[in-house]
Amino acid sequence: MALTLTLPTADGALSAYSLRGAMPAKPAAGVVFNRIAYSAAHVVADPVAAIDPWLQCAVDWDATIGYRRHLWSLGLGVAEAMDTAQRGMGLDWPTSLELIRRSLDAAKDFSSKDGSALVASGCGTDHLDIDSVKNVDDVIRGYEEQMAAIEALGGKLIVMASRALARVAKSPADYERVYDRVLSQAKQPVVLHWLGPMFDPALAGYWGSANVDKAMDTALGIIAAHPDKVDGIKISLLDKDKEIAMRRRLPPGVRMYTGDDFNYAELIAGDGFGSDPTHGQSDALLGIFDAIAPAASAALGELALGNVDKFHAILGPTVPLSRHIFAAPTRFYKTGVVFMAWLNGHQSHFTMVGGQQSTRSLQHLAELFRLADAADLLEHPALAVHRMKTLLAMHGVEA
Numbered sequence: 001m002a003l004t005l006t007l008p009t010a011d012g013a014l015s016a017y018s019l020r021g022a023m024p025a026k027p028a029a030g031v032v033f034n035r036i037a038y039s040a041a042h043v044v045a046d047p048v049a050a051i052d053p054w055l056q057c058a059v060d061w062d063a064t065i066g067y068r069r070h071l072w073s074l075g076l077g078v079a080e081a082m083d084t085a086q087r088g089m090g091l092d093w094p095t096s097l098e099l100i101r102r103s104l105d106a107a108k109d110f111s112s113k114d115g116s117a118l119v120a121s122g123c124g125t126d127h128l129d130i131d132s133v134k135n136v137d138d139v140i141r142g143y144e145e146q147m148a149a150i151e152a153l154g155g156k157l158i159v160m161a162s163r164a165l166a167r168v169a170k171s172p173a174d175y176e177r178v179y180d181r182v183l184s185q186a187k188q189p190v191v192l193h194w195l196g197p198m199f200d201p202a203l204a205g206y207w208g209s210a211n212v213d214k215a216m217d218t219a220l221g222i223i224a225a226h227p228d229k230v231d232g233i234k235i236s237l238l239d240k241d242k243e244i245a246m247r248r249r250l251p252p253g254v255r256m257y258t259g260d261d262f263n264y265a266e267l268i269a270g271d272g273f274g275s276d277p278t279h280g281q282s283d284a285l286l287g288i289f290d291a292i293a294p295a296a297s298a299a300l301g302e303l304a305l306g307n308v309d310k311f312h313a314i315l316g317p318t319v320p321l322s323r324h325i326f327a328a329p330t331r332f333y334k335t336g337v338v339f340m341a342w343l344n345g346h347q348s349h350f351t352m353v354g355g356q357q358s359t360r361s362l363q364h365l366a367e368l369f370r371l372a373d374a375a376d377l378l379e380h381p382a383l384a385v386h387r388m389k390t391l392l393a394m395h396g397v398e399a
Helices: 061-073 093-114 136-152 163-168 172-185 212-225 240-247 264-269 293-304 308-315 318-325 330-343 353-359 362-374 381-394
Strands: 004-008 014-018 037-040 077-080 119-123 157-159 190-195 230-236 255-258 283-286
Touching: 004 362, 004 381, 037 293, 061 077, 061 093, 077 093, 093 119, 093 136, 119 136, 119 190, 136 157, 136 163, 136 172, 157 172, 163 172, 172 190, 172 212, 190 212, 212 230, 212 240, 230 240, 240 255, 240 264, 255 264, 255 283, 264 283, 264 293, 264 308, 264 318, 293 308, 308 318, 318 330, 318 362, 330 353, 330 362, 330 381, 362 381
Parallel strands: 037 077, 037 283, 077 119, 119 157, 157 190, 190 230, 230 255
Antiparallel strands: 004 014
16 A cells, blocks of 8 residues: 655645555665765754754764665765764854764774775864954964874874865965975875865855866865875765866775765766776765665765666666755755755654754755655665654645
């Protein structure tokens, strides 16, 4: 018997919807991916903490680390304390560092028992009072403080784009100075991070220019000056042509980590350009992999086996869902990611750090539900229907 409920539509009407009920693709056991794939992972809020949720941060550590174990079990790495974890939108630096510490400890435990657990951690300047940042020396100091704290835990760095740097930099030379200092001191190769203004308006004009091609030239120059200190660069511009153009210009062995949540399937599959494999394909560091983890793992497994058609057959249907989750205002995509985790039973509630569950409308979440079902991403359909009906009832909709 089909599972059916009543969902609101974009025009404000109500319409019956029956689920497909198909289960997510399952990854084959023992397959080793031929791409590095990080999932930027969300945090699970503590819904019963006695805090002011718009002003303070409370994390359910057991559920949060449990979800990272789930990602590792699927062969995915964890990009820790990034924007998907609400870094800069509710997750402060002290809590981020505690998250990194707990994640690294859990990764060691997982690796000792169950296989590899890849972790890279966000290093930024978000602990600085941005109004007190007067010059690039203040930005360098901020990066150095977080670098030292993460490296003391044995962590690999993702050098996050800095709101403070975007605010005080006067030219590309200021970016070159900051990144020269950061990269020169890094203990192991880092992943650089270029987040477009659709993800964070405060990062407009990053690398010293609002012109993307000129900004790219600056970033590539910084990488070329330190190729041994750069594992790769993650760019989130939602422009596949810009990503392809940049990855073809990277030094040999420096990876392009796609952060394009609109076009990831074709970017990961690649175009085979050039003799260096890193020039013809993208690895992945994606927030959407948090929401579609089983499908991402299964698809990457097929790609590693040379089954490109199966890769696209699994991953392609997830793209409409991702484009919906990351629709403008894109920075509110975290709500859709956490909503998926709740629907699929990975957490017991739909409450977010900073009260961010309120950033998307009921119509948006209803369409997300439909698209998740269409992509076979509802792991427990009956539970998903029950939880969707609960949400609808809270909004006065009898489902």
